Amino acid sequence: MSAPAVARRVVASAPVVALAGALLLTTLVMVVVGVDPTLAYPALVRGALFDGNLEYTIAAFVPTLGMALAFALPLRAGEFNLGGDGQLALGGVTAAAVALLAPLPPGVAVVLPLVLGAVAGGVVAVVAAPLSTRLGIPAIVSTLLISAPAVSLASYLVRFPLAEPNTGIAQTPPLPEAAHLPALGGSGYLTIGLPLVAVLTALWLYADGRTVLGYEIRATGQNREFARYGGVRVGRVAALALAGGGAFAGLAGALIVLGPPHRFVDGALTAPGYTFTAVAAVLLAGARPVVVPLTVALLTFLQVGGQGMEREAGVPSQLTQIVQGLIIVIVAVLATLRARRAR
Amino acid sequence: MYAAELVGVTKRFGPVLANDGIDLAVARGEVHAVVGENGAGKSTLMSILYGLHRPDAGEVRRDGNRIVLRSPTDAIRHGLGMVHQRFRLFPGLTVAENIVIGAEPVRRGRLDRAAANEAVAALSERYGLRADPSALVGGLPVGVRQRVEILRALYRHAEVLILDEPTAVLTPGETDRLFEVLRTVAATGVSILLVTHKLSEVLAVGDRVTVLRQGRVTGRFTASETDADELVNAMIGRSLTPPAPRRARVPEGEPLLEVRDLTVRDADGVARLSGISFAVRPGEIVGLAGVAGSGQRELVDSVTGLRGAVPGVFLAGTPVLAGRDPRVAYVPEDRHGRATAPGMSVAENVLMGAQRDLASRGGLPRAKVRARARDLVDRFSISAASVDVPIGALSGGNAQKAVLARELTRSSQVVVAEEPTQGVDVGVRERVHDLLRTARDEGAAILLQSSELSELRDLADRILVLYEGRVVAEFPGDATETELGRAMVGATG
Numbered sequence: 001m002s003a004p005a006v007a008r009r010v011v012a013s014a015p016v017v018a019l020a021g022a023l024l025l026t027t028l029v030m031v032v033v034g035v036d037p038t039l040a041y042p043a044l045v046r047g048a049l050f051d052g053n054l055e056y057t058i059a060a061f062v063p064t065l066g067m068a069l070a071f072a073l074p075l076r077a078g079e080f081n082l083g084g085d086g087q088l089a090l091g092g093v094t095a096a097a098v099a100l101l102a103p104l105p106p107g108v109a110v111v112l113p114l115v116l117g118a119v120a121g122g123v124v125a126v127v128a129a130p131l132s133t134r135l136g137i138p139a140i141v142s143t144l145l146i147s148a149p150a151v152s153l154a155s156y157l158v159r160f161p162l163a164e165p166n167t168g169i170a171q172t173p174p175l176p177e178a179a180h181l182p183a184l185g186g187s188g189y190l191t192i193g194l195p196l197v198a199v200l201t202a203l204w205l206y207a208d209g210r211t212v213l214g215y216e217i218r219a220t221g222q223n224r225e226f227a228r229y230g231g232v233r234v235g236r237v238a239a240l241a242l243a244g245g246g247a248f249a250g251l252a253g254a255l256i257v258l259g260p261p262h263r264f265v266d267g268a269l270t271a272p273g274y275t276f277t278a279v280a281a282v283l284l285a286g287a288r289p290v291v292v293p294l295t296v297a298l299l300t301f302l303q304v305g306g307q308g309m310e311r312e313a314g315v316p317s318q319l320t321q322i323v324q325g326l327i328i329v330i331v332a333v334l335a336t337l338r339a340r341r342a343r
Numbered sequence: 344m345y346a347a348e349l350v351g352v353t354k355r356f357g358p359v360l361a362n363d364g365i366d367l368a369v370a371r372g373e374v375h376a377v378v379g380e381n382g383a384g385k386s387t388l389m390s391i392l393y394g395l396h397r398p399d400a401g402e403v404r405r406d407g408n409r410i411v412l413r414s415p416t417d418a419i420r421h422g423l424g425m426v427h428q429r430f431r432l433f434p435g436l437t438v439a440e441n442i443v444i445g446a447e448p449v450r451r452g453r454l455d456r457a458a459a460n461e462a463v464a465a466l467s468e469r470y471g472l473r474a475d476p477s478a479l480v481g482g483l484p485v486g487v488r489q490r491v492e493i494l495r496a497l498y499r500h501a502e503v504l505i506l507d508e509p510t511a512v513l514t515p516g517e518t519d520r521l522f523e524v525l526r527t528v529a530a531t532g533v534s535i536l537l538v539t540h541k542l543s544e545v546l547a548v549g550d551r552v553t554v555l556r557q558g559r560v561t562g563r564f565t566a567s568e569t570d571a572d573e574l575v576n577a578m579i580g581r582s583l584t585p586p587a588p589r590r591a592r593v594p595e596g597e598p599l600l601e602v603r604d605l606t607v608r609d610a611d612g613v614a615r616l617s618g619i620s621f622a623v624r625p626g627e628i629v630g631l632a633g634v635a636g637s638g639q640r641e642l643v644d645s646v647t648g649l650r651g652a653v654p655g656v657f658l659a660g661t662p663v664l665a666g667r668d669p670r671v672a673y674v675p676e677d678r679h680g681r682a683t684a685p686g687m688s689v690a691e692n693v694l695m696g697a698q699r700d701l702a703s704r705g706g707l708p709r710a711k712v713r714a715r716a717r718d719l720v721d722r723f724s725i726s727a728a729s730v731d732v733p734i735g736a737l738s739g740g741n742a743q744k745a746v747l748a749r750e751l752t753r754s755s756q757v758v759v760a761e762e763p764t765q766g767v768d769v770g771v772r773e774r775v776h777d778l779l780r781t782a783r784d785e786g787a788a789i790l791l792q793s794s795e796l797s798e799l800r801d802l803a804d805r806i807l808v809l810y811e812g813r814v815v816a817e818f819p820g821d822a823t824e825t826e827l828g829r830a831m832v833g834a835t836g
């Protein structure tokens with residue numbers, strides 16, 4: 001393909017069109033509600049990238065990417081994991097509990113909470129597998145249904161057994177120093193969480209495209225009967241994909257808790273809406289897993305920048321949620337149109 | 344004036360020129376056959392007439408007027424109907440619901456089920472296409488699903504009916520009945536376009552024949568004035584070599600596949616197979632005949648392990664393994680539902696089953712996967728732009744060749760083939776038969792299920808007839824079609 005042809009393809013691709021469309025509509029909304037876009041957008045960029053905000057954007061990027069993998073991995077096997085919040089919260093609370101209750105030698109004090117947090121997330125997610133194979137309840141429903149009680153359980157744990165005594169605030173005591181994620185920068189927001197998640201993403205991309213397991217997961221997602229016919233144990237593969245997704249979510253929760261402010265604060269994991277942003281990013285990336293880190297970066301940028309916009313230009317940060325919602329709608333519309341136009 | 348005309352139609356898919364300036368005209372009440380090699384462009388042309396593809400050049404006319412078809416909805420509005428090579432039915436809906444969908448009888452704002460069932464029953468009565476209106480489509484055998492597709496088009500008053508390889512999945516009895524239907528329908532003034540690879544059918548039911556080759560028309564014939572040889576020549580540019588004369592052979596050795604007193608029940612406890620026993624020895628092809636839904640599916644699923652470790656199935660003397668027994672090569676009839684994942688590449692489709700052999704420590708090198716696929720594509724002369732295109736973009740016959748390539752190159756001693764030549768052109772059919780004979784000569788035990796009796800007669804050493812879940816008769820390979828046909832409908836003696 002020639003260079004202009006490639007350029008044309010990229011410009012006309014779903015993510016670009018969706019993003020452009022969403023920004024256009026958002027601009028329209030701004031104009032309608034009387035916000036000056038020429039003030040709002042620079043504020044957005046500053047809020048995400050400059051004035052020392054970049055570090056904060058990266059800190060938000062890490063859990064969002066983790067949650068994107070939590071959704072994307074099961075999706076490759078044809079399973080919709082919408083229970084990210086529950087897996088995230090239980091992963092976080094598990095990590096906090098381990099760090100608080102077991103005095104551990106340095107190193108292990110960080111690794112063990114991370115690992116057990118991932119395990120907890122995986123366990124919460126994998127419950128959906130037997131529900132789907134035995135009872136025929138699709139994962140898209142069961143993961144979502146399990147999520148709410150899982151979030152509540154985390155909330156209960158942090159309010160009572162793990163609560164910081166005598167404060168009345170729904171949070172754990174600060175975690176011991178040994179359990180803090182090693183920082184990469186001065187402020188402590190930039191931790192080894194970033195390289196860790198980056199490496200795991202690379203591993204996932206490699207596994208997806210170039211391993212037997214990745215192939216079997218994709219075959220299961222593309223045509224379950226074909227995979228079964230080919231000798232793939234589809235039930236196990238789907239369960240594994242769900243568990244893997246849940247583990248990413250649990251790990252994301254653990255990373256948040258072991259990072260600043262180094263404690264589990266009730267609601268702090270689910271309130272920023274990592275799960276929803278992640279789902280939007282994965283849908284925006286379409287069937288191209290390599291693009292997922294990019295779309296996550298983009299949406300995190302919008303999300304964090306939106307808060308800057310709110311501070312500076314007085315634009316409600318809900319506007320960036322609207323952008324995300326619009327992106328999902330436009331992606332869906334484009335997918336339908338493309339299916340029709342492909343002839 | 345013609346009922347439907349395609350004038351100078353050209354259609355490209357990337358580098359592939361699927362249709363290259365094709366002219367085709369169908370008169371009112373005519374049965375017009377369209378034949379040609381795999382990938383010749385038949386389905387593409389039919390899809391253009393049905394509004395599924397837009398031509399790059401050329402036009403479509405109905406009753407002499409130019410029409411522009413943006414979608415099948417447009418086509419239906421212009422009185423065009425189509426039965427696809429891949430069925431487009433909703434498995435979760437009933438037969439009647441599938442037929443009336445889009446034009447439902449409505450009562451107080453809701454689907455009038457009774458009226459729908461009645462209309463469908465009347466329709467199937469009139470054309471002799473039997474189908475239970477209230478049955479769920481998902482549970483129906485392929486043959487019945489096709490009837491539903493035809494009924495759907497007729498329900499919408501199609502005046503031009505397009506059938507893309509309708510007989511690929513039918514038994515001879517069903518095919519005969521379909522042809523009666525087509526003649527009846529044509530007699531009412533409906534024009535019929537029939538795509539098929541079976542030249543005997545063309546000569547039996549067609550009025551005129553158009554031959555395509557590499558996207559162009561290479562011959563136009565009147566059915567009564569031509570013969571199979573002439574058609575084959577126009578299709579592939581050479582004549583077929585007559586099959587080698589049948590050798591009387593007595594296969595010996597321990598059976599590679601043995602079924603002993605196999606009984607299979609469905610979820611409701613109804614017996615789908617009762618007390619089946621037979622054996623296939625090395626170097627033997629055993630044919631399996633029967634009308635659709637006589638227990639073939641259950642038997643094949645039991646033999647391949649897909650039904651689990653059912654008692655009574657033995658491969659080389661040991662019980663069948665659950666899941667998919669790797670000792671069995673299996674060519675399924677349901678090409679898009681089971682045999683392939685249409686969205687995955689050709690390379691990844693032909694990989695299935697061999698992924699663990701190709702892997703080193705769990706890693707699956709892409710270069711190896713693609714090299715292996717390229718080798719299979721060459722050896723089986725599959726025409727595909729590359730091994731990276733989705734297998735769903737291949738023509739029907741080429742996708743079938745890919746399935747055969749994958750299964751026949753497994754080092755399995757037992758081969759189960761369902762309709763192995765469905766949708767492949769006459770030249771490829773010859774090659775597939777050669778491949779099966781070669782496998783047999785090399786000592787494979789082959790169970791061949793085919794709805795084409797001539798195929799069974801050409802290949803099988805013995806033919807078992809299934810009827811309502813039992814083996815009701817066993818014939819030598821040279822049994823007459825009459826004998827087989829009688830046994831298939833349960834007529835004993």
Ligand SMILES: Nc1ncnc2c1ncn2[C@@H]1O[C@H](COP(=O)(O)OP(=O)(O)OP(=O)(O)O)[C@@H](O)[C@H]1O
Pocket residue numbers: 356359360361379380381382383384385386387388726727736737738739740741766768
């Ligand atoms: N959607 C598509 N995308 C890309 N290529 C396509 C598509 N549909 C068809 N082709 C290509 O166009 C050519 C003609 O295909 P078509 O399906 O019309 O053949 P056919 O005559 O129906 O063959 P068969 O007898 O095997 O069904 C083939 O080379 C095929 O690979």
Ligand SMILES: [Mg+2]
Pocket residue numbers: 385386387428507738739740
């Ligand atoms: Mg075709």
